[in-house]
Amino acid sequence: MTTRLVVVGCGGHGREVLTIARAMNDVAPGRPPWHLLGVVDDRPTEENLKRLQQLDVPYLGGVAWLHDASPDVRHVIGIGDPRVRRAVGQRVDGYRTSAASLVHPAATIGPDTVHGPGFVAFAGARVTTNVVIGRHVHLNQNATVGHDSTLADYVSVNPLAAVSGDCHLADGVLVGTTAAVLQGLRVGRDSTVGAGACVIRDVPDGVVVKGVPAR
Numbered sequence: 001m002t003t004r005l006v007v008v009g010c011g012g013h014g015r016e017v018l019t020i021a022r023a024m025n026d027v028a029p030g031r032p033p034w035h036l037l038g039v040v041d042d043r044p045t046e047e048n049l050k051r052l053q054q055l056d057v058p059y060l061g062g063v064a065w066l067h068d069a070s071p072d073v074r075h076v077i078g079i080g081d082p083r084v085r086r087a088v089g090q091r092v093d094g095y096r097t098s099a100a101s102l103v104h105p106a107a108t109i110g111p112d113t114v115h116g117p118g119f120v121a122f123a124g125a126r127v128t129t130n131v132v133i134g135r136h137v138h139l140n141q142n143a144t145v146g147h148d149s150t151l152a153d154y155v156s157v158n159p160l161a162a163v164s165g166d167c168h169l170a171d172g173v174l175v176g177t178t179a180a181v182l183q184g185l186r187v188g189r190d191s192t193v194g195a196g197a198c199v200i201r202d203v204p205d206g207v208v209v210k211g212v213p214a215r
């Protein structure tokens with residue numbers, strides 16, 4: 001069955017997310033999973049609207065467009081910053097549409113992984129075994145998540161970052177590009193791990209850590 005899909009956000013991340021839906025269609029030409037209706041965004045820049053046009057994807061209007069959409073339409077939030085994604089997600093959760101999950105055909109997700117709605121796995125994302133993933137979690141290109149880890153709602157793992165086994169990333173955590181979180185560690189709610197950092201001890205809530213070792 002082909003499901004109508006709307007991407008929230010026409011910035012770079014949103015446009016990357018919509019190409020995942022297209023990649024999923026490309027590998028199932030007989031039964032494409034998605035009919036991409038277009039993108040909603042409250043404050044699109046002229047430049048991003050042009051970029052959408054180049055991709056031949058319609059701009060539908062502000063996020064409120066989803067409020068009156070048919071309940072069989074699904075949405076996915078194409079916003080990279082976890083905290084902004086959460087703010088938009090909480091608003092859209094009150095609307096009639098429900099969240100879709102997108103897994104790029106070049107991502108590998110362990111069969112015993114469970115994830116909530118709004119999960120997005122970019123090309124090259126790897127999740128091994130017994131991983132629990134919350135709502136609206138985004139794993140960017142070539143991000144890896146090891147065994148028995150938990151990623152709570154609205155976590156973002158940026159390109160090439162490695163979350164080791166037995167880790168716990170709390171709600172709203174951002175793991176920056178190429179960062180590593182070593183095994184068994186916890187990163188607290190709304191904390192940010194800077195690009196290239198190596199986390200070697202637990203990180204409290206609401207802080208930014210960076211460097212090797214991360215401080």
Ligand SMILES: CC(C)(COP(=O)(O)OP(=O)(O)OC[C@H]1O[C@@H](n2cnc3c(N)ncnc32)[C@H](O)[C@@H]1OP(=O)(O)O)[C@@H](O)C(=O)NCCC(=O)NCCS
Binds near residue numbers: 176197208
């Ligand atoms: C760590 C981070 C959150 C800090 O952001 P910020 O608070 O705006 O920090 P600033 O750019 O003002 O820099 C503050 C200081 O930290 C340093 N710094 C910034 N990012 C750093 C990083 N990743 N590692 C080490 N030092 C870093 C700066 O050099 C600066 O040092 P100074 O005070 O000695 O001059 C951010 O730089 C980062 O790494 N974010 C992740 C981005 C990412 O993954 N992007 C990919 C998107 S797909």
